[in-house]
Amino acid sequence: MSFISTVVNFLALPFATASYRKDLRRTLLALGADGALAVLVLIIAMLLTVLPSLPSFDVVTDYRPKIPLRVYTADGALLGEFGDEHRDFTPIKEIPPVLKDALLSIEDSRFYEHSGVDYRGVLRALVADLTGGFRQGASTITMQVARAFFLSQEKTVRRKLTEVVxxxxxxSALSKDQILELYMNQIYLGQRTHGFAAAARTYFNKRLPELTLAEAAMLAGIPQNPAKRNPAVNPVRAKARQELVLKRMLQLGKITQAQYAEAANQPLKISRSLQFEAHADYVAELVRQQLYAQYKGDAYTQGLNVYTTLDKAEQNAAYDSVRRNVLAYDQRHGYRGPEGFVDLPSDADEQEDAIDRILAKHPSSDNLISAVVTEVSPKLVRAEPASGDTIEIKGEGLRFAARALQPNAKVDAKIRVGSVIRASQDGKGRWSISQMPEVDAAFVALNAEDGSYRAMVGGFDFSRNQFNHVTNAWRQPGSSIKPFVYSAALEKGFSPATLMNDAPLSLPGGENGQPWEPKNDDGFDGAMTLRQALARSKNVVAVRLLQAISPNYARDYLQRFGFDAAKHPANLTMTLGSGSVTPLQMAGAYAVFANGGYRVTPRLVQKITDARGNVLWEAPPPPAREDEQRAIDPRNAFIMDSMLREVVRSGTGAAASQRLGRYDLAGKTGTTSNAVDGWFAGYSGNVVAVSWMGHDQPKSLGGREFGATLALPIWIDYMRQALSGKPPNERKPPPGVSFVDGDWLYDEFKGDEGVKALDVEESPLKSIFDTLKKVFGG
Incomplete structure (x- = not known):
């Protein structure tokens, strides 16, 4: 006994804790003198080789977890995360008891009793290793913390002994709760996820306090083998491990038989990827670029939180609207055929592997699920998606691709066994054949008063195309540029009531020496007011108007709205939108009309905080309006607002007022030559928004497509959310304008100074306008 006491005292020198001495004495007494001597020799060797090379210990005493960069909406919805490790640090007091009980039951039921090492288990593991094969674990929670922070996963005696030390x-340095806190925040749990809080979000899209017993037990089962036991990768193995956890909890009295039965039978909905509360991949990427430029690699590990100016509901409405209306356009233009094809082996396992390989090249896009056809007829299609569940499509779900299901369908368009197709599911669970669209779209909404982003969708699918069309796509604006030419004309004495002649026009400068003859989409209508011409988007009138004020004057004037003069030609085609703009630039320009004449600077980030919530940077409040911010005369903004409202009341944008049931909307459609680009730019109150649709490689969207059919529906669907519950917005006329002869006019242009009519002598109604000339004094 005295020999064993001597051994205990010697071995206890590096670890002077009472619990350690007690555990060691109990183990050595069970071994006897010979066993104790063997342990003494082994431990002395360990101390001589291991202690000098122990790593620095401050990594656990001063724990600083790698927490990813997170991006939020203004109202706190998570919309993006960047970093190698998904982790949410959670203090031990905030971790629910059900999760702690589940974890300790399966991993270390004596955690609060032992001194860090289960000696009998360690000795069994060492014997197994020395006799061939490291099949015994015996690692406590504390030992797993040591391994996670300091050691590799190699299975050697030296590594195990170092782990014990x-x-x-x-x-000796930390309390039990501190150790458990480290473990539950640091441990790897599959899918790039570290810690249980992040795992709850990844696999169940829940916060820790929301976990059920069944979910907690499944998470507790992952640490044994995160690669193979996580439910996203192998739900069968994860379920078996979960049941083992529940049985262990029952044995230890942590749950009742009834709780066990309920949890074991509870169906779980497993997420296969990190879930975000708002669809804003393009916004998140824009923020990531800004933060990386400022913080470099630390941006991804220091737990920075970036709060944008976006509104969650409006962002999701914008995303849904872009997706829905792009797919509607795609449906109008027919089914193009399967995306790919794979020969399916007859062996079931080989077939499953073949399906997995081909679908990896065709990832799903939100509700557009990729799947391989395994059975096909004109009345029924069965297909296998990556999830392994069989999709069954019949009835109305086959209509879109009906021709591709016929025996005589063209080979490249025919759906057959092995074809890769897209399927979407409606709210009632019914599947339909769909397809990935070739066309793309963009949408942006700003607060017209301060320039803050309300919503932004840079394209149809970020995973397919990371190019942000809102900020980077320079496209021809078509007729959506006309209001800025009209605005310039107001400064030259024109008014909404000015008469212009909508009649054929032939000018030099066409192709191959031929005259240039601009056309309207709806023919010619003779003399009309500028208000009518803008509402109906009359091209010829716009050309005549630009001709009257000169292209050079108009191009210089465009710069007031933030347009780049170098991007617009100094000729008459400018008024038809032959220049180049971005959707963001267009939104800022229309904001000038919406807010009474002031330029605004788009801003996305509201504040940045560290992992503890301390504010690192916050955007200053918008400056008070000053003259240097003014882009145009308030009278100009008021009159243009009235004309743009007319576009939406009776002109090419009338569908907006009809479908939204309100008449405080203003905006302008835009369609470029051959319908290559479709636009709608408009606003109501302080919400200004721009939508665009087109191909990345410009080509026609179709002979019957216009801005009103392509982009306006996107704008309408977003505005339904943005304006919900908001009263109508009316504008009061500013000083210096008068309502003369049925329309608005600058006071200084009343009488003979204003432009009453232009080119009406070419109208078929010349006699009528001769009379008008006499009334206006010639």
Whole structure:
């Protein structure tokens, strides 16, 4: 007995804790003198080789977890995360008891009793290793913490002995709760996820306090083998491990038989990827670029939180609207055929592997699920998606691709066994054949008063195309540029009531020496007011108007709205939108009309905080309006607002007022030559928004497509959310304008100074306008 006491005292020197001495004495007494001597020799060797090379210990005493960069909406909805490790640090007091009980039951039921090492288990593991094969684990939670922070996963005696030493050092430096807190925040749980809080979000899209017993037990089962036991990768193995956890909890009295039965039978909905509360991949990427430029690699590990100016509901409405209306356009233009094809082997396992390989090249896009056809007829299609569940499509779900299901369908368009198709599911669970669209779209909404983003969708699918069309796509604006030419004309004495002649026009400068003859989409209508001409988007009138004020004057004037003069030609085609703009630039320009004549600077980030919530940077409040911010005369903004409202009341944008049931909307459609680009730019109150649709490689969208059919529906669907519950917005006329002869006019242009009519002598109604000339004094 005295020999064993001597051994205990010697071995206890590096770890002077009472619990350590007690555990060691109990183990050595069970071994006897010979066993104790063997352990003494082994431990002395360990101390001589391991202690000098122990790593620095401050990594656990001063724990600084790698927490990713997170991007939020203004109202706190998570919309993006960047970093190698998905982690949410959670203090031990905020971790629910059900999760702690589940974890300790399966991993270390004596955690609060032992001193860091289960000696009998360690000795069994060492014997197994020395006799061939490391099949015994025996690692406590503390030992796993030591391994996670300091050691590799190699299975050697030296590594195991080092783990033991480190475990005792950890126990001597930290409380049990501190050790468990480290473990539950640091441990890897599959899918790039570290810690249980992040795992709850990844696999169940829940916060820790929301976990059920069944979900907690499944998470507790992952640490044994995160690669193979996580439910996203292998739900069968994860379920078996979960049941083992529940049985262990029952044995230890942590749950009742009834709780066990309920949890074991509870169906779980497993997420296969990190879920975000708002669809804003393009916004998140824009923020990531800004933060990386400022913080470099630290941006991804320091737990920075970036709060944007976006509104969650409006962002999701914009995303849904872009997706829905792009797919509607795609449906109008027919089914193009399967995306790919794979020969399916007859062996079931080989067939499953073949399906997995081909679908990896055709990832799903939100509700557009990729799948391989396994059975096909004109009345029924069965297909296998990556999830392994069989999709069954019949009835109305086959209509879109009906021709591709016929025996005589063209080979490249025919759906057959092995074809890769897209399927979407409606709210009632019914599947339909769909397809990935070739066309793309963009949408942006700003607060017209301060320039803050309300919503932004840079394209149809970020995973397919990371190019942000809102900020980077320079496209021809078509007729959506006309209001800025009209605005310039107001400064030259024109008014909404000015008469212009909508009649054929032939000018030099066409192709191959031929005259240039601009056309309207709806023919010619003779003399009309500028208000009518803008509402109906009359091209010829716009050309005549630009001709009257000169292209050079108009191009210089465009710069007031933030347009780049170098991007617009100094000729008459400018008024038809032959220049180049971005959707963001267009939104800022229309904001000038919406807010009474002031330029605004788009801003996305509201504030940045660190991992503890301390504010690192916050955007200053918008400056008070000053003259240097003014882009145009308030009278100009008021009159243009009235004309743009007319576009939406009776002109090419009338569908907006009809479908939204309100008449405080203003905006302008835009369609470029051959319908290559479709636009709608408009606003109501302080919400200004721009939508665009087109191909990345410009080509016609179709002979019957216009801005009103392509982009306006996107704008309408977003505005339904943005304006919900908001009263109508009316504008009061500013000083210096008068309502003369049925329309608005600058006071200084009343009488003979204003432009009453232009080119009406070419009208078929010349006699009528001769009379008008006499009334206006010639």
């Amino acid at each position: 480190l475990a005792y050092r950890i126990e």
